[in-house]
Amino acid sequence: MDPRDEAPDRDRLPTLLGERVALRWLEARDVDGLFTLFGDPKVTEYWSWPAYTARDQAARLLESIHAHFREGSLYQWGVVLRGEDRVIGTCTLASIDRTHLRAEVGFALASARWGRGLMGEALAVLIDHAFGPLGLRRLEADVDPRNHRSLALLERHGFRREGYLRERWRVGGEVQDSALLGLLARERPRPSDGRRTTPTSTP
Numbered sequence: 486m487d488p489r490d491e492a493p494d495r496d497r498l499p500t501l502l503g504e505r506v507a508l509r510w511l512e513a514r515d516v517d518g519l520f521t522l523f524g525d526p527k528v529t530e531y532w533s534w535p536a537y538t539a540r541d542q543a544a545r546l547l548e549s550i551h552a553h554f555r556e557g558s559l560y561q562w563g564v565v566l567r568g569e570d571r572v573i574g575t576c577t578l579a580s581i582d583r584t585h586l587r588a589e590v591g592f593a594l595a596s597a598r599w600g601r602g603l604m605g606e607a608l609a610v611l612i613d614h615a616f617g618p619l620g621l622r623r624l625e626a627d628v629d630p631r632n633h634r635s636l637a638l639l640e641r642h643g644f645r646r647e648g649y650l651r652e653r654w655r656v657g658g659e660v661q662d663s664a665l666l667g668l669l670a671r672e673r674p675r676p677s678d679g680r681r682t683t684p685t686s687t688p
């Protein structure tokens with residue numbers, strides 16, 4: 486099965502709606518937002534690359550997001566507050582595997598917005614989409630074990646710690662370990678009330 490067959494429009498990702506956030510297709514107009522996001526060392530402290538220092542890096546990221554979407558290996562949505570246009574984060578399904586029906590989740594939110602449950606909402610919407618219309622059966626996350634915010638977020642959504650890989654990354658000269666977490670569709674906690682579980686596409 487090709488998860489893209491389920492998308493209403495194969496040329497771009499569908500917009501997914503939470504109560505306060507929307508996950509939408511990233512456009513050329515979002516380069517500044519991506520630069521602000523990934524240029525913040527607080528956001529990239531445990532990321533797989535150091536903070537951006539030039540806007541061009543964000544432009545190349547967007548090109549790469551679109552190229553990998555066309556290949557079908559990566560779906561990366563921009564996170565916006567509903568009713569606003571500016572991208573304040575991204576939410577990702579990477580290494581999408583259509584044979585084994587699994588993918589890796591990733592997320593980043595502007596540091597000024599942390600601590601309000603916004604990424605929790607976005608992640609819930611992403612998981613619903615992955616296990617619903619996309620038909621995936623397993624989601625994985627690779628997290629720096631010191632990244633307690635991220636680990637807490639994933640565990641709140643039912644991810645279990647499944648493994649520990651030593652010295653897996655080398656970022657900005659620093660070697661980092663990985664905690665590996667997994668969530669199976671069949672063990673997903675029931676969606677909480679007050680949150681849409683049906684992805685909504687917009688023109």
Ligand SMILES: CC(C)(COP(=O)(O)OP(=O)(O)OC[C@H]1O[C@@H](n2cnc3c(N)ncnc32)[C@H](O)[C@@H]1OP(=O)(O)O)[C@@H](O)C(=O)NCCC(=O)NCCS
Nearest residue numbers: 528531592593594599600601602603604605628634635638
């Ligand atoms: C990890 C990250 C996405 C978390 O974003 P977030 O929006 O703060 O996360 P949550 O949705 O889980 O928010 C939870 C916090 O908001 C609080 N909160 C406030 N209102 C809330 C609400 N309505 N619902 C849920 N939580 C709420 C919670 O109590 C919790 O606070 P705590 O962390 O002190 O316990 C963010 O810290 C980030 O972008 N980090 C850098 C990038 C990164 O490391 N990504 C992961 C790589 S694997």
